[in-house]
Amino acid sequence: MSATFERGYNAFKEILDAPIASFFSSCVHCGLCAEACLFYTETGDPKYTPIHKLEPLRRAWQQEYTLLGKLAKLVGLAKPVTDAELAEWSPLVYDACTLCGRCSMVCPVGNDIAYMVRKMREGMTAAGHAPEGLVTATKRAIQSGSPAGVKWATVEATIKRVQKEFGFEVPVNRENADYLVLMSSWEILNYPEYLGAVGRILNRAGATWTLAQDAYEATNSGIQIGASDLARELVGRIVGAAERLKVKCVISPECGHAYSAIRWEGPNLMGRPFGFEVKHILEVLDDLRRAGKLKLKGTLDQPLTYHDPCQISRRGGVYEQPRTLLNQLAPQFREMHETGTMNWCCGGGGGVSANERAEPLRLTSFKRKKAQIEELGVKTLVTACANCRVVMEEALEHYHMDIEMLGLTELVAEHLDEEDKHV
Amino acid sequence: MTALELLTWARGPGLSIALAVCAFGILLRLFEIFGLGRKADLSRPRDHSPGSGWRTIVSRSLPPPGMVKQAPVTYIGGYVFHLGFAITLFFFVPHIELVRGLTGLSWPGLPTQLIDIAAVAGLLALIAVLASRLSNPVKRFLSGFQDYLAWLLTFLPLATGYLAFHHLLIDYTLALALHVLSVELLLVALPFTKLFHTVSVFVSRWYNGDIFGRKGVAS
Numbered sequence: 001m002s003a004t005f006e007r008g009y010n011a012f013k014e015i016l017d018a019p020i021a022s023f024f025s026s027c028v029h030c031g032l033c034a035e036a037c038l039f040y041t042e043t044g045d046p047k048y049t050p051i052h053k054l055e056p057l058r059r060a061w062q063q064e065y066t067l068l069g070k071l072a073k074l075v076g077l078a079k080p081v082t083d084a085e086l087a088e089w090s091p092l093v094y095d096a097c098t099l100c101g102r103c104s105m106v107c108p109v110g111n112d113i114a115y116m117v118r119k120m121r122e123g124m125t126a127a128g129h130a131p132e133g134l135v136t137a138t139k140r141a142i143q144s145g146s147p148a149g150v151k152w153a154t155v156e157a158t159i160k161r162v163q164k165e166f167g168f169e170v171p172v173n174r175e176n177a178d179y180l181v182l183m184s185s186w187e188i189l190n191y192p193e194y195l196g197a198v199g200r201i202l203n204r205a206g207a208t209w210t211l212a213q214d215a216y217e218a219t220n221s222g223i224q225i226g227a228s229d230l231a232r233e234l235v236g237r238i239v240g241a242a243e244r245l246k247v248k249c250v251i252s253p254e255c256g257h258a259y260s261a262i263r264w265e266g267p268n269l270m271g272r273p274f275g276f277e278v279k280h281i282l283e284v285l286d287d288l289r290r291a292g293k294l295k296l297k298g299t300l301d302q303p304l305t306y307h308d309p310c311q312i313s314r315r316g317g318v319y320e321q322p323r324t325l326l327n328q329l330a331p332q333f334r335e336m337h338e339t340g341t342m343n344w345c346c347g348g349g350g351g352v353s354a355n356e357r358a359e360p361l362r363l364t365s366f367k368r369k370k371a372q373i374e375e376l377g378v379k380t381l382v383t384a385c386a387n388c389r390v391v392m393e394e395a396l397e398h399y400h401m402d403i404e405m406l407g408l409t410e411l412v413a414e415h416l417d418e419e420d421k422h423v
Numbered sequence: 424m425t426a427l428e429l430l431t432w433a434r435g436p437g438l439s440i441a442l443a444v445c446a447f448g449i450l451l452r453l454f455e456i457f458g459l460g461r462k463a464d465l466s467r468p469r470d471h472s473p474g475s476g477w478r479t480i481v482s483r484s485l486p487p488p489g490m491v492k493q494a495p496v497t498y499i500g501g502y503v504f505h506l507g508f509a510i511t512l513f514f515f516v517p518h519i520e521l522v523r524g525l526t527g528l529s530w531p532g533l534p535t536q537l538i539d540i541a542a543v544a545g546l547l548a549l550i551a552v553l554a555s556r557l558s559n560p561v562k563r564f565l566s567g568f569q570d571y572l573a574w575l576l577t578f579l580p581l582a583t584g585y586l587a588f589h590h591l592l593i594d595y596t597l598a599l600a601l602h603v604l605s606v607e608l609l610l611v612a613l614p615f616t617k618l619f620h621t622v623s624v625f626v627s628r629w630y631n632g633d634i635f636g637r638k639g640v641a642s
Contacts, residue, residue, distance in 0.1 A: 019630040021456040025623040029570050030501070031561035035493045046564035066455050068615055104635075105642055106490060108501070109620055110483050110628030112635075264638065267465035274467075317469055317639025341640050342487060 005083035008127020012060040012081075015119040021065060023116060024058050026109035027051055033103035033113055038344055038368045039096040039361065050103040050113045053092040056081045057120045083127065090129040093120055095358035099224075099257075099350030100310035105342060114315070121226025130225045133355040138221035138230055145237070146217040147354065148185035155216050158188050162196045168203055170195070173245065174210035178202075179284070180247040180276075181209050182218035182238065182262075184255040186386035194254060194386070197413030198281065204416055205293035209251075215241035218253050220261035224351030232269040235261060242276050249277040251284055254407050256311030256349055256385040263316065280312055281409050282384050286321035296328060297417040303332040303378040306408075307369070307392065308343035309385030322384055322408055329415055330382075336372045344368045348391030366395035373403060384408045430600035433607065441607035448614025449622055456626060468637035479632025479642050480625055496559075500552040507545025508581065511538055515584075535588075542585050549578050573616050579605035 033050040034040040040048040062069035063078050072078040101114035124130055137147035144151055159170045171177065179202060187194040202209045215238045222231025242250050252259040263278040279287070288294040306322055313319040319340045326333040338344060347365035352358045369392065373381060381403050383389055389405050396403050424432075491498045512518060516532035523529040532538075553574055556562045583605050585591075587598035612618055635642035 016459060017461040018456050018459045019461055019627075019634070021459050022623050022626040022630055025452065025456060026620040026627040028617050028620050029556075029562065029565040030497055031559060031565055032490065032494055032497060034561040035490065040561070044560075046561045049561050049565060052565060065459060067451060104631065106487055107631075108483060108486075109624045110479060110631035110642075112631045115634060264466045267467070268462070271465070273465050277467075314640060315638065317472070319640075338489060341642075342489075 003126055003128030005086070005127050008083075008086060008123045008125075008129070009060065009081060011123035011126040012057055012120070013064055015122050016057075016061050016065060019112065020057075020116055020119065021061060023109075023111040023113075024054075024061050027111060028109065030108060033107055033111075036103045036106035038100075038102075038347060038365045042365045042367045043361075047092065048096050050097070050117075051111065053089070053097055054113070054116050054120055056085055056089055057116065057123070060123075086124060086127050086129045090124060090131065091357070093117060093124055094131050094134065094355055095352065095361050097350060098310065098345045098347065098352050099315075100345035101315050102310070102342070102345065105314065118223075118226065121224075122228060123226075125226045130227075131355045131357050133357065134221065134225040134351050137351075137354045138225050138227065141217070141219070141221045141234055142230055145214075146185045146188075147219055147221045148189060150185045150188050150217065152213055152216070155183075155188055155211070158192045158195060159211070161192055162199060166196050166200060168199055170199060171208075171210040173213055174208070175245050177208040177210040177245065177247050178249060179207060179209040180215075180238075180242050180245060180250045181211055181253075182251060182258070183216055183253050184219045184258055184386050185217065186255070186390055187253055188216070190390065191386055191407060191410075193410050193413075194407060197407070197410045198251070200413045200416060200418075201285065201288070201294065201409070204295075204418060205288045205291075207288075207293075210245060210247065212238075212241035212245060218255055218258035218262065220258060220265075221351070221354070223257055223261045223265060224354065228269060231261065231265065235266045235269050238262060239266065239270055239274065242274070247276055249279055249284070252278060252280045254281060254309075254384045254386050254389075254409055256309035256316075256387060257351075259316050259318075260311045280316065280318050280384075282312070282318050282321040282325070285325060285409065285412055289324070294412070295417040296412065296415045297419075298415050300330045300380075300411065300415070301332065302330075302380055303334060303376070304330050304380035304382055304406075305334050305336055305373065305376050305378045306339075307336075307346065307381055307383040307388060308340060309383060309388045310343065310345050310349055312384060313343060314341045318384075322382075325408065325412060326382065329411060334376050334378060336376060338372070344372060346388040346391045347395070348387060353387055353391050362391070363395055363398055366392070366399070370395070370399055370401065373401070378403075380404045380406060382406045382408050382411060426594055426597035426600055430596055430603065433600050433603040437604065437607050441610040445610040445613055448611075449619075452614045452619055453622070453626075456623065464637065466637075469639040472636045472639045472641070474632055474636035474639070474641035476629035476631075476633035476636065478636070480628045482641070483628045483631070496551060496555040497562075500548045500555065503544050504548035504552060507541045507543075507548060508577070510541035511545060511581065511584070514538060514541075539588070542581055542588075546578070546581050546585065549574065549581070569616055573612070573618050576605075576609045576612050576616075576618065580609055 063073045104112040141147040514533040583602035
């Protein structure tokens with residue numbers, strides 16, 4: 001079905017629910033959400049105020065679902081939402097929001113603005129106002145299984161490299177394993193060390209695991225663009241594989257929105273709870289540590305800090321686990337000033353990194369992270385999201401900053417105590 | 424119509440109408456919100472969470488670390504106004520007497536000197552937040568007619584109450600009549616403007632806390 005304004009407006013009507021109605025009802029225009037948003041703080045432009053990004057959706061709510069709004073519409077006093085307006089709002093909704101949800105933590109009346117932007121994107125996509133970069137990535141994900149066009153042959157090449165380097169077999173399509181391991185395109189293409197790290201850790205812990213040939217990609221462009229039908233199709237592939245292979249737990253990789261997509265949106269997209277668990281790799285690492293199955297040795301003796309991926313910490317609840325691991329591994333681990341669930345985004349989440357149109361703004365918004373890193377004076381930055389990592393590596397390059405980036409899983413694997421290994 | 428007649432109307436039929444419109448409006452608006460419903464969340468919530476809807480209703484009254492420094496006028500002005508307004512509204516003895524006359528409920532009041540301080544602080548804070556709304560680029564950008572109307576409707580009861588109490592500028596009876604009428608305007612507008620946040624804030628904060636809480640985040 002082709003995108004039209006009517007479809008978009010109907011999608012607005014469809015997604016409006018009691019939480020959103022209460023949020024719009026409560027807004028007092030205090031402007032505090034702007035102070036929490038890096039797109040405002042780094043540009044100083046009031047149009048980037050988070051609640052303003054929802055203005056067309058707010059008017060749709062008012063005119064469709066409130067008595068006074070309906071009356072105003074009836075007598076021609078209400079300003080209707082138009083297609084031109086949605087086109088104008090597209091850069092605000094897609095380029096200037098990473099769905100990081102920092103504003104949702106700050107709003108004094110409790111408006112979850114990120115929740116609303118995520119939903120508003122459903123209408124924007126249906127109306128044909130999603131940015132080209134995200135549309136292409138979503139089409140590729142549906143057609144080839146990955147937004148970057150990564151096919152199984154590429155995964156196989158990665159598997160071979162890992163097997164050669166670490167000397168263990170990467171299980172594929174193995175039934176009844178404890179864990180189904182997923183990757184993001186970034187990990188397959190740029191950071192194959194992730195698969196090596198996970199394999200070493202799980203093998204050392206005596207856990208069984210597998211990859212699935214028909215569900216290796218964890219990312220979900222459907223979530224980022226705001227197309228629930230496509231998001232369902234992508235999540236459905238993972239759910240299908242997990243159920244077919246009868247695994248106990250699906251491990252979401254070092255990717256922020258993939259975790260949101262599978263862990264929190266997944267069951268809602270599929271319309272049923274899952275019979276298996278979904279965990280982020282950091283949760284699995286922490287489970288293994290607590291069970292005494294993650295034995296580490298040595299430390300990384302250099303000052304370093306941790307960047308919380310928004311979807312994993314603030315929107316995912318995984319903020320203690322990385323700290324427990326880092327406190328064990330890095331004696332000189334230092335926290336940024338605003339961190340954990342109040343961290344600042346890398347600037348490229350929520351589909352922004354796949355949206356070429358947003359690039360100049362994304363680099364500008366990185367100034368906040370840049371200032372945070374410079375304040376600490378560290379030269380090593382650890383994170384647990386391949387997208388954050390790529391976005392930050394590019395921005396660090398852009399700003400000529402000499403900072404090394406590490407994935408936390410990889411760091412853990414490098415410090416595995418394999419001395420009393422018995423295979 | 425004399426000032427006394429105006430006061431008599433304001434205290435009698437005027438108040439009844441205003442209270443009825445306010446009550447009906449609040450019920451209507453709540454129906455409009457809850458009538459939209461929300462889909463059950465099928466994702467498995469975390470076993471333990473430091474957050475919840477109820478917790479956020481309370482905790483969201485406190486600013487997140489660092490935010491007061493970033494927006495001092497909004498925070499301090501907001502606190503002083505809300506506290507000043509609430510203290511004046513709920514602890515001025517004549518107000519308690521009015522409630523007692525209507526419902527039979529009563530509670531101890533505060534000395535008038537304290538009420539006086541609270542009212543003046545509330546008025547000054549309102550002037551400060553208005554100045555901030557006009558000068559701060561974000562607030563100015565976001566503001567429309569309704570924001571200034573809501574400000575005026577909040578300012579008037581405090582201002583007319585202050586004039587009446589101190590017998591300043593205008594005749595006491597007229598000042599009191601205007602005071603009661605301004606409160607009635609506020610009551611009538613409350614459900615249909617952003618002033619409705621007085622009620623909906625409990626709903627929106629609850630949803631926020633619930634959404635974050637099930638993910639294991641205290642919001």
